[in-house]
């Protein structure tokens with residue numbers, strides 16, 4: 538079906554958005570004045586090709602340029618030209634522009650270093666290496682993670698091509714979502730708060746999700762794609778879509794030796810990319826070699842509260858990755874638990890309220906907090922641990938008073954009784970775990986070109 542959009546430039550309102558149908562998709566074009574011309578922002582979940590045409594009203598339409606939408610949207614700057622009065626986009630050119638990694642994506646000449654990124658000595662110790670959940674069958678390679686990066690940002694992974702992994706794992710938010718619950722491809726809400734992905738590579742138990750229901754990251758990455766709220770796809774359709782996109786040929790070949798697209802390869806590449814997101818240059822990291830002489834007095838006070846008995850946080854958020862050892866905890870958020878966490882998976886009352894403790898790295902950026910996003914700020918989190926831990930039969934012992942003599946009832950939740958100044962210090966310390974060199978690094982950013990080619 539041929540779709541034509543007319544744009545009378547001279548009568549253009551300052552800002553206009555025009556929805557229209559292209560085959561089965563609802564697309565739209567937004568016009569915004571820019572410089573002495575304007576910009577057409579095409580939103581087209583079907584990734585069609587478009588011909589930009591213009592006319593001076595007396596001599597028919599002239600083709601100006603063919604553009605292809607690569608990831609659901611495209612930005613076409615159109616300079617104003619005195620003699621031309623009308624512009625239109627004609628979608629009847631599908632197939633006429635083929636894509637390649639070069640015209641669809643902004644990639645470096647040789648891939649970024651994902652496989653052997655430099656890490657400080659304290660992230661290379663046997664303890665930290667023991668937390669590394671990279672399987673021998675899927676080591677991270679530069680080309681594999683580079684492919685994973687493109688897949689992570691590609692909206693083809695959702696049924697109507699409107700949502701990518703990055704929609705709910707946004708780099709500037711520590712690869713998490715600032716919304717309490719994320720919005721899936723069809724407008725539905727997820728039932729939990731999105732999780733930050735910084736240093737997800739380090740977790741001794743190797744399980745993923747708040748309730749640890751995914752045994753490995755390779756399993757996990759395929760689950761949002763098939764989730765009926767998140768991306769709504771089948772694996773067959775996934776392979777078909779990725780296979781149909783020419784620019785993936787070279788990326789799969791670089792990563793796996795041949796252009797063949799299959800589910801295992803997609804899962805491996807996505808897992809490699811997620812594992813490559815490692816922070817080792819936060820203020821905290823820079824402080825390790827100098828006994829934290831770079832931290833302010835307030836931050837160091839907070840560090841001592843976090844690591845020492847006054848806060849006792851490191852009992853569950855331990856090591857330089859701020860993750861536990863081989864344990865999952867109940868931190869007494871409520872009783873009864875609306876969302877039973879691990880208990881939903883096992884069906885056991887004794888597992889109710891147990892949730893994964895993922896790394897606190899970049900925690901400042903990943904608000905809101907907890908599996909249900911109940912706390913908007915770190916101040917609220919600290920106040921919760923200070924005075925709000927709820928009595929629950931499964932409450933982990935680290936958050937209870939010391940046990941009484943044998944036979945006495947389980948101890949009550951502990952109260953930290955921190956002063957306002959101590960709470961401020963604890964929050965200041967948590968912010969030393971922020972590492973924007975990761976969240977802003979181009980190697981983790983959206984690789985798609987949204988500019989007209």
Ligand code: HEC
Pocket residue numbers: 689694700701702703704705706719720721722727728729730731732733734737744745746747748754757758759761762766767768807811893895
């Ligand atoms: C619509 C929003 C949404 C989309 C799209 C989405 N996620 Fe998530 N992600 C979430 C939510 C919510 C959770 C927590 C869900 C839970 O624990 O039940 C999560 C959890 C995760 C985790 C677990 C982290 C950990 O430490 O256990 C990983 C890894 C992850 N997502 C990667 C991905 C990848 C890769 C994609 C794309 C293939 C993706 N996500 C797409 C919302 C989303």
Ligand code: HEC
Pocket residue numbers: 733843848849850851852853854865866867868870891892893894895897900903905906907908909918919922923933934935936963
């Ligand atoms: C008994 C173990 C335990 C202790 C001790 C503990 N936590 Fe937690 N923490 C958890 C668990 C479990 C979660 C996730 C709970 C959930 O979402 O239901 C969590 C979540 C958090 C989160 C939110 C993480 C996110 O991604 O949303 C922050 C921040 C946090 N804890 C900070 C602290 C601080 C600060 C202390 C010390 C005052 C502390 N914790 C002590 C177990 C613990």
